[in-house]
Amino acid sequence: MFRATKIVATLGPASSSPEVLERMIQSGVDVVRLNFSHGKAQDHIDRARLVREVAARAGKEVAIMADLQGPKIRVGKFENGKIELINGTPFVLDADRTELGNEQCVGLDYKELPRDVKPGDTLLLNDGLLVLTVESVRGSQVHTIVKQGGELSNNKGINKQGGGLTAPALTAKDMEDIKTAMSFQCEYLAVSFPKNATDMEMARQLANVAGEPWRHKPGMIAKIERYEAIPHLEAILKASDGIMVARGDLAVEVGHAAVPALQKRMIRMARELDKLCITATQMMESMIVNPVPTRAEVSDVANAVLDGTDAVMLSAETAAGRFPVETIEQMASIALEAENAEFVSLDTDFANRQFGRIDQSIAMGALFTAHHLGCKAIVALTESGSTALWMSRHRIHVPIYALTSQVLTHRKMALYRNVTPVLMPNFDDRDQALKAAEDLLVARGVLKPGDTYAITCGEPMGYPGGTNMLKVCRVG
Ligand SMILES: Nc1ncnc2c1ncn2[C@@H]1O[C@H](COP(=O)(O)OP(=O)(O)OP(=O)(O)O)[C@@H](O)[C@H]1O
Ligand SMILES: CC(=O)C(=O)O
Ligand SMILES: [K+]
Ligand SMILES: [Mg+2]
16 A cells, blocks of 8 residues: 655664664665764664665665764763662762763763753753752762652763753764765755754755765754754744654653644644654654554554654664564554545645746646546656655645656655655656656556556756646556
8 A cells, every 4th residue: 555654764773684674674664764873983884885785675765864963962871781760869960971870970971061050950861751950060060869760771861951051053973973974875964953044054064065075965854852943943944854853852841741732833834835844753662662552652653644744753663672673564554544534635725825936836736637637646757856845745645756867866755755756767858758757657556557647847858947847648
């Protein structure tokens, strides 16, 4: 069955073998996330190479999203990998500590934390599961009392309730990691904790400079996870190619009750501005250890799909969980059912809207025509992917096949909702291109004799931004 919503899966120790990765891709992964918060540069380089190899073998296009660590404050590592924090006991976060941590004290990767906190502040660890109250700051040490204890393992994140940490969005490590990510030409670069549009513009500039030897320009994803970012949402969206509703940190900063409404607003805004949206964190959390999701998780995934997200994301479920393949299978089936129940409101989508550009009008015309005629498919011949992006911002039960000769465009479109990217050779002649497109889709089993489809392209062929033709065809 055709699934419109895409699945992003984070890679980690549980998904590093070629066998597991191959099964994950076959089960429905569209984008893999390499989280630069964990592991060394070489690990990510090796994983990226493996993803390309396995995806090619599986015959499926998979995009790579590099997710920068950003100024997230993390505890260091522990002698035994983890400790148990006990309610009411003291615990010290020491920015200068170089030894491994223990039950009393642990190091920090963000040296400025002691400067940014004061007595009485609340620090939340591990996405808010653990709570510490700041008692005093003594030099490099932040002395706290455990308010809500539990297990604390290596490199877990720390947030300050209500936001207000001064760290800039791009750290020196991020700048190095951008170079690493460009060396394997990730299709998407996710920037953690941007506060405003300038943070995204700066990240894009750094990525484009680092990608220059390959003329590589990744799509930029702004992770919305900071209190300060919310008032600047529209400007951040305009400076980016998409956003991630990064619910882990966001919930800690704004309070978890505020997140569902924010999620809906962010997805709606992204679509209205022709941008992408990924909904992330704890979507299938219980499947880290269980073979089936909870009812609440099933609803969460389905609701994100109904909200119109391009993709739903898995984190520890696939990076460190026991059931990475089963989680993807479950997520795929939940998304599919939710989409089938979706109401198409294309006519009202277009009401009172003015499409001033030729290419955009053609894209909308294709949607309208295919919907009303009940076409089997919408086919877009696209260079930059923008025709497919515009089409994919509207709910419709007709799948979009985006055919391109550009490898980067091809892979980027793996994230677009309702879009199946297909690579095709470049043609100078329009009729040859149209014929080749139909042949490709017939060969793939998408179209069969008698099927109608709507196809768009631009003349002259081979230039971005020139879509000016819509044709409705019947397979002969
Ligand atoms: N490459 C990896 N190596 C080891 N463990 C990993 C890796 N990726 C993820 N994990 C484990 O899975 C957990 C959840 O993954 P996730 O990618 O959401 O990390 P995170 O720590 O919440 O990062 P962030 O909020 O910075 O994106 C991590 O806390 C970690 O324990
Ligand atoms: C994904 C991520 O960074 C978050 O949810 O905070
Ligand atoms: K990260
Ligand atoms: Mg985060």
